[in-house]
Amino acid sequence: MKREAKRREAKKREVKKREVKKREAKKRKAEAVTVRDLSYTYPDGSKALEKVNMKVYEGERVVIVGPNGAGKTTFLLHLNGTLRGTGGEVKLFGRTLGEMKREEVVKEVGMVFQDPDDQLFMPTLFDDVAFGPINLGLQESEVRERVRKVLALLGLSGYEDRAPHHLSFGEKKKASLAAVLAMEPRVLVLDEPTANLDPRSRTELIGILNRLNEREGITMVIATHDVNAIPELADRIYALNRTVIESGTPWEIFFDGELLKKNNLDVPDVFKIFEVLQCFGFSCESLPLSLDEAVAGLTRTIETEGGHIHLHIHEHTHEGVERWRRKYEHH
Amino acid sequence: MVEYPEIDLFSSLDSPIHRFDPRAKIVAFLCLIFSVVLVQDLRLAFAGLLGSLAFLAASRLPLRFVSQHIKWVSFFIVPFLLILPFTVKGDEIFRFYALKMTYEGLEYGVLVALRAYSAVVLVLPVVATTRFDLTIKALDRLKVPNMLVQMLMFSYRYIFVFVVEFQRTWRAMEARGFKLRTSPSLYALRTVGKALGTLFVRSYERGERVYQALRSRGYTGTRNPKTLVEFKMQARDYALAVLIVGFAVALHAVSFVFARGV
Numbered sequence: 001m002k003r004e005a006k007r008r009e010a011k012k013r014e015v016k017k018r019e020v021k022k023r024e025a026k027k028r029k030a031e032a033v034t035v036r037d038l039s040y041t042y043p044d045g046s047k048a049l050e051k052v053n054m055k056v057y058e059g060e061r062v063v064i065v066g067p068n069g070a071g072k073t074t075f076l077l078h079l080n081g082t083l084r085g086t087g088g089e090v091k092l093f094g095r096t097l098g099e100m101k102r103e104e105v106v107k108e109v110g111m112v113f114q115d116p117d118d119q120l121f122m123p124t125l126f127d128d129v130a131f132g133p134i135n136l137g138l139q140e141s142e143v144r145e146r147v148r149k150v151l152a153l154l155g156l157s158g159y160e161d162r163a164p165h166h167l168s169f170g171e172k173k174k175a176s177l178a179a180v181l182a183m184e185p186r187v188l189v190l191d192e193p194t195a196n197l198d199p200r201s202r203t204e205l206i207g208i209l210n211r212l213n214e215r216e217g218i219t220m221v222i223a224t225h226d227v228n229a230i231p232e233l234a235d236r237i238y239a240l241n242r243t244v245i246e247s248g249t250p251w252e253i254f255f256d257g258e259l260l261k262k263n264n265l266d267v268p269d270v271f272k273i274f275e276v277l278q279c280f281g282f283s284c285e286s287l288p289l290s291l292d293e294a295v296a297g298l299t300r301t302i303e304t305e306g307g308h309i310h311l312h313i314h315e316h317t318h319e320g321v322e323r324w325r326r327k328y329e330h331h
Numbered sequence: 332m333v334e335y336p337e338i339d340l341f342s343s344l345d346s347p348i349h350r351f352d353p354r355a356k357i358v359a360f361l362c363l364i365f366s367v368v369l370v371q372d373l374r375l376a377f378a379g380l381l382g383s384l385a386f387l388a389a390s391r392l393p394l395r396f397v398s399q400h401i402k403w404v405s406f407f408i409v410p411f412l413l414i415l416p417f418t419v420k421g422d423e424i425f426r427f428y429a430l431k432m433t434y435e436g437l438e439y440g441v442l443v444a445l446r447a448y449s450a451v452v453l454v455l456p457v458v459a460t461t462r463f464d465l466t467i468k469a470l471d472r473l474k475v476p477n478m479l480v481q482m483l484m485f486s487y488r489y490i491f492v493f494v495v496e497f498q499r500t501w502r503a504m505e506a507r508g509f510k511l512r513t514s515p516s517l518y519a520l521r522t523v524g525k526a527l528g529t530l531f532v533r534s535y536e537r538g539e540r541v542y543q544a545l546r547s548r549g550y551t552g553t554r555n556p557k558t559l560v561e562f563k564m565q566a567r568d569y570a571l572a573v574l575i576v577g578f579a580v581a582l583h584a585v586s587f588v589f590a591r592g593v
Contacts, residue, residue, distance in 0.1 A: 077543065080547055082543045082546060082547060102546075102549075102551075103549060106546075106547060106548060106549045107549075109547075110547075111544070111547040113540065113543075113544050113547075115540070117492050117537075118537060118540040118541050118543075118544050119541075119544045120488075121485060121488055121489075121541050121544065121545060122464075122484070122488065122558075123463065123464030123467065123484060123487055123488055124462075124464050126559075127464065127558050127559075130558070130559055131548055131549075131550075132548040132549055134557045134558075134559070135548060135549030135550065135551075135557075136549060140559055143559060144559065161462070163464070163488075163491075164488065164491075165335060165491035165492070165495075179548065180548070183548065183549075
């Protein structure tokens with residue numbers, strides 16, 4: 001019993017510590033990534049990025065959305081100096097990236113590529129995860145410890161000697177995240193982390209990312225098409241199409257129908273369903289973007305409206321549904 | 332399910348050769364390979380092959396796996412066995428129109444075949460009884476030029492990716508009615524050529540992305556990629572190494588005696 005109490009106490013302390021850490025980070029609001037007027041022209045002359053401006057604060061999760069070919073991957077490759085812009089600058093924690101040493105940049109920014117086969121280049125999982133820490137010049141015991149820790153964190157313990165071609169796609173995806181996390185970066189850049197994952201792996205990965213953000217305070221920049229994952233993954237959204245078209249909280253972006261339509265952006269399914277419910281007379285203060293919000297919203301509405309919700313067909317229902325349909329016509 | 336060309340498929344078996352330290356294994360067997368391919372005497376070449384087979388047997392690799400690999404090499408060895416007896420000048424055994432089979436030619440052909448088969452038989456206990464990544468790491472520890480180690484390491488990793496990629500292309504072609512077997516026309520061959528070309532382009536693009544990923548995790552190109560691995564030589568590793576190298580030396584010691592005495 002005593003031990004139990006002690007453990008609970010320790011846990012409480014830890015939670016408190018984390019909260020303090022988070023609050024401090026928020027107070028500081030230091031800029032982790034600052035991008036100013038970044039432009040990039042491909043060697044063949046086609047423009048990939050034009051005067052992109054972006055600020056990502058420490059501990060923030062920023063999602064970048066945009067159609068195929070909008071320059072998302074190209075943009076991400078600038079964040080760790082893999083590509084150098086043809087104009088403008090990128091700053092990491094206040095320091096200009098161009099003036100930092102390669103090792104310093106690599107240590108601060110971890111990049112998870114879209115195709116895990118691009119990233120898992122070593123013959124075994126252990127070698128791959130150890131690759132980064134070894135390059136950071138860490139002692140062998142420290143490298144081994146980091147590999148052990150990271151593999152345990154991602155549920156890949158026991159896979160050390162596996163060759164990448166013997167892993168499933170989901171495992172490969174987690175492995176490539178592990179390989180980057182072993183370097184303990186302060187900023188994590190992810191290109192389509194949920195693409196091609198089965199629903200369970202997808203949920204798992206989103207959970208892992210959010211835990212990393214909460215517990216370790218890792219700043220995240222994520223490019224994704226997975227619109228249903230955005231409410232769970234984003235503090236702020238940037239809509240990118242060669243240049244930044246719009247930025248704001250998920251709520252601000254998803255409520256701007258004009259913007260969505262103009263840029264071929266989609267909204268989460270939950271949001272759409274509640275828009276339809278509104279046409280049927282459902283009233284709530286704000287439309288939910290995620291399932292959790294939906295549950296909270298429904299509970300609140302039912303409580304305030306005397307134990308039930310009321311849906312009906314009124315004179316504007318069909319008109320409203322028609323308008324709703326037109327709003328998402330491009331899909 | 333994809334069938335991978337895995338050379339280390341049976342590396343998890345247990346045998347004296349499997350337990351042999353990878354570094355000592357490479358060095359010792361390499362000595363023996365050089366020894367058997369340099370033997371000049373037919374009897375010794377035969378002894379060399381028998382010895383090689385004994386080591387192969389000691390490695391307990393399944394016969395099917397072994398024959399599968401030797402089969403391919405035979406395509407190169409058998410022609411020697413067929414052509415040499417008719418092309419080397421010497422004492423005639425029999426004549427078939429303009430073709431003359433000579434005793435010297437036959438002996439030379441058999442010698443070449445024996446040596447080649449011995450070498451191939453010896454390669455299997457080296458590479459098939461150790462996980463291939465450990466073989467590469469052993470090579471690195473043996474101070475093989477880093478550039479070669481890197482090339483081997485990345486080739487080994489990506490050969491599997493390319494196999495899968497080509498299979499995917501192939502299936503897509505078959506799904507749209509492409510057949511090579513029934514009608515190997517010029518058109519079909521050209522199509523295969525194009526598919527291979529696409530694979531090359533794609534590998535090139537992948538190479539670029541892999542390089543970006545490497546750079547993103549601190550790759551600089553020199554003394555890279557380092558790996559952590561522990562090899563430890565034990566008494567039985569030394570003993571086995573001495574046995575193998577001893578056999579290699581013995582073959583030539585005997586050949587020296589033969590040259591003198593016979």
